[in-house]
Amino acid sequence: MRPLLAARLSRALVACYPPRWKQRYREEILDVLDQHQASPRTVLSLASGAVTAHLDPSYRMEKPVIRIRSDVVRGILMIIGGTAAVFVVLVGLFILTNLRGFINDMSWHPGYAEGDTALELTPDQRLLATEAGGEPNSAVITLWSVGRGGLRQLSSFEGGVTVAIAPDDRMVATSAFGGQAALWSVTQPRHPALLAVLTAGSSNALWGEAFSPDSKLLAAAYGGGVALWDVARPAQPRLLTVLDAHVGPVTHADIAFSPDGHLLALASGNGQATIWNVAHAAPVATITGRDGYFQALAFSPRGGLLAGVTTGGTVLVYRLDGRDRPAVTAIRSGLAAQALYPGGRRAPAGLAASCPGCMTPSYALGFAPGGRALTVVLDKIFPNNSSRDTAFTWQVTASGSLTGGSSAARDTWDGQPALAPDGRTIVDGSAFGRTAVGLWELPAAVG
Amino acid sequence: VHGKFDDLGRFADPSVLILTSLSDGPKHGYAIMTDVAAFSGVGMEPGTLYGALSRLEKRGWIRPLDTDERRRPYQITAAGQSVLAEQLKTMRQVVRVAARRTATA
Numbered sequence: 001m002r003p004l005l006a007a008r009l010s011r012a013l014v015a016c017y018p019p020r021w022k023q024r025y026r027e028e029i030l031d032v033l034d035q036h037q038a039s040p041r042t043v044l045s046l047a048s049g050a051v052t053a054h055l056d057p058s059y060r061m062e063k064p065v066i067r068i069r070s071d072v073v074r075g076i077l078m079i080i081g082g083t084a085a086v087f088v089v090l091v092g093l094f095i096l097t098n099l100r101g102f103i104n105d106m107s108w109h110p111g112y113a114e115g116d117t118a119l120e121l122t123p124d125q126r127l128l129a130t131e132a133g134g135e136p137n138s139a140v141i142t143l144w145s146v147g148r149g150g151l152r153q154l155s156s157f158e159g160g161v162t163v164a165i166a167p168d169d170r171m172v173a174t175s176a177f178g179g180q181a182a183l184w185s186v187t188q189p190r191h192p193a194l195l196a197v198l199t200a201g202s203s204n205a206l207w208g209e210a211f212s213p214d215s216k217l218l219a220a221a222y223g224g225g226v227a228l229w230d231v232a233r234p235a236q237p238r239l240l241t242v243l244d245a246h247v248g249p250v251t252h253a254d255i256a257f258s259p260d261g262h263l264l265a266l267a268s269g270n271g272q273a274t275i276w277n278v279a280h281a282a283p284v285a286t287i288t289g290r291d292g293y294f295q296a297l298a299f300s301p302r303g304g305l306l307a308g309v310t311t312g313g314t315v316l317v318y319r320l321d322g323r324d325r326p327a328v329t330a331i332r333s334g335l336a337a338q339a340l341y342p343g344g345r346r347a348p349a350g351l352a353a354s355c356p357g358c359m360t361p362s363y364a365l366g367f368a369p370g371g372r373a374l375t376v377v378l379d380k381i382f383p384n385n386s387s388r389d390t391a392f393t394w395q396v397t398a399s400g401s402l403t404g405g406s407s408a409a410r411d412t413w414d415g416q417p418a419l420a421p422d423g424r425t426i427v428d429g430s431a432f433g434r435t436a437v438g439l440w441e442l443p444a445a446v447g
Numbered sequence: 448v449h450g451k452f453d454d455l456g457r458f459a460d461p462s463v464l465i466l467t468s469l470s471d472g473p474k475h476g477y478a479i480m481t482d483v484a485a486f487s488g489v490g491m492e493p494g495t496l497y498g499a500l501s502r503l504e505k506r507g508w509i510r511p512l513d514t515d516e517r518r519r520p521y522q523i524t525a526a527g528q529s530v531l532a533e534q535l536k537t538m539r540q541v542v543r544v545a546a547r548r549t550a551t552a
Contacts (some may be wrong), residue, residue, distance in 0.1 A: 025497050031517040032476040032493045045494030052498055
């Protein structure tokens with residue numbers, strides 16, 4: 001149970017004490033609760049205290065509604081009433097903690113098939129698209145609504161191996177290894193409709209797509225660069241250009257648009273990421289990582305910084321100041337090793353610091369909406385396929401350096417994490433054997 | 448007013464801790480919790496604390512001091528002191544017997 005929830009429940013339970021008890025102790029106990037870190041034990045102690053106080057004759061109402069003269073009958077009624085009260089409190093606690101769990105905690109939902117999972121949330125975080133599937137051309141795309149009731153499956157359809165959802169909630173793009181991308185209308189998310197099939201004129205595999213912030217452009221990464229389509233009229237998409245200058249072999253994809261949509265960054269397998277001016281279709285800068293290649297990239301909300309995280313667990317922040325080779329303003333490395341011991345926990349028995357047999361972690365990163373914090377999520381998968389998400393958050397200064405640093409960790413299922421646009425909600429999908437998707441939220445202090 | 452400690456049943460333990468805490472001067476609820484945690488390692492929860500406080504107050508073993516603030520200090524009474532002394536005597540006896548028996552075991 002989260003401390004905030006426990007604190008709220010505790011205060012609600014104080015209201016359940018008998019009126020005469022509250023008259024005497026209410027202010028005092030609320031004062032104690034103001035200073036005390038509430039926990040499930042606090043909630044239970046107050047629930048049991050409230051029941052006991054109700055059973056105490058000295059706190060009973062002065063003028064009872066029904067006057068019961070027999071002590072035996074009164075005793076029986078008190079026992080029945082007390083048991084019922086405890087039962088109601090326990091059921092209430094169970095419902096409240098579980099309802100809350102659907103929103104802020106992980107809620108796992110069975111998916112469809114085994115295989116890699118890609119996930120993306122819309123900016124309003126109300127629609128989630130996930131991909132799961134092992135077969136190259138028959139992976140299943142699932143649309144979910146995200147709300148107070150948790151994740152609700154809206155529809156699913158055979159799409160491709162990657163998925164991107166347009167910021168305006170109206171389109172989903174998928175791609176298959178055949179080099180084709182497909183555009184789907186999801187204006188009626190329960191009934192997705194195929195709008196168009198996009199071909200980049202290449203038989204290369206498409207590795208991933210991204211919509212521009214205004215949802216008018218679709219970028220798709222293929223083996224040699226990025227194909228850019230105008231999808232302002234979704235039923236008639238138009239290939240605008242192919243950006244392939246200065247690009248190494250593209251073996252995976254992370255494409256990021258700057259918030260104003262003017263710049264586009266693509267990571268390639270040679271460890272570099274290329275940044276283009278979208279309107280001029282011209283490369284403007286190249287950044288080089290260390291420790292492997294960039295697995296995820298993100299522009300800061302004002303567009304002045306570009307952050308990337310590499311497969312080796314190094315976070316780099318670059319200041320985009322018009323130069324070909326933007327200056328590095330911050331480096332944090334060794335995240336994968338730190339992620340083994342979240343919260344200072346000891347390593348699982350028999351697991352060395354290097355984590356033999358662990359899979360290469362999956363990463364996601366993003367800036368907080370105001371741009372003052374950067375969060376990297378790392379999903380470390382242990383040899384037994386158990387997995388742990390660790391989120392590292394730093395404060396970002398105006399000059400682009402990182403200060404402070406905190407982390408939060410959560411055991412999850414093996415999978416691919418994604419960071420929602422709020423910079424705090426983490427979506428994680430399972431990749432092996434138990435396909436599922438879930439949400440968890442970073443504490444306010446971290447996010 | 449002066450009753451047997453055994454009457455408190457399962458509240459005996461928090462009550463001893465609270466009376467011990469108040470033995471060196473009046474304290475309010477949260478101060479009792481932190482003091483008890485410091486000298487005994489017992490993390491008392493607010494529901495348990497106020498359950499015990501209300502019983503101790505009703506038996507006249509502690510009394511609330513007048514204050515205008517939200518946090519009201521409690522003071523141990525003479526009756527409370529004598530009950531605590533009695534209880535500690537029993538506990539010392541238990542400790543003595545336990546020490547002897549575990550030493551010979």
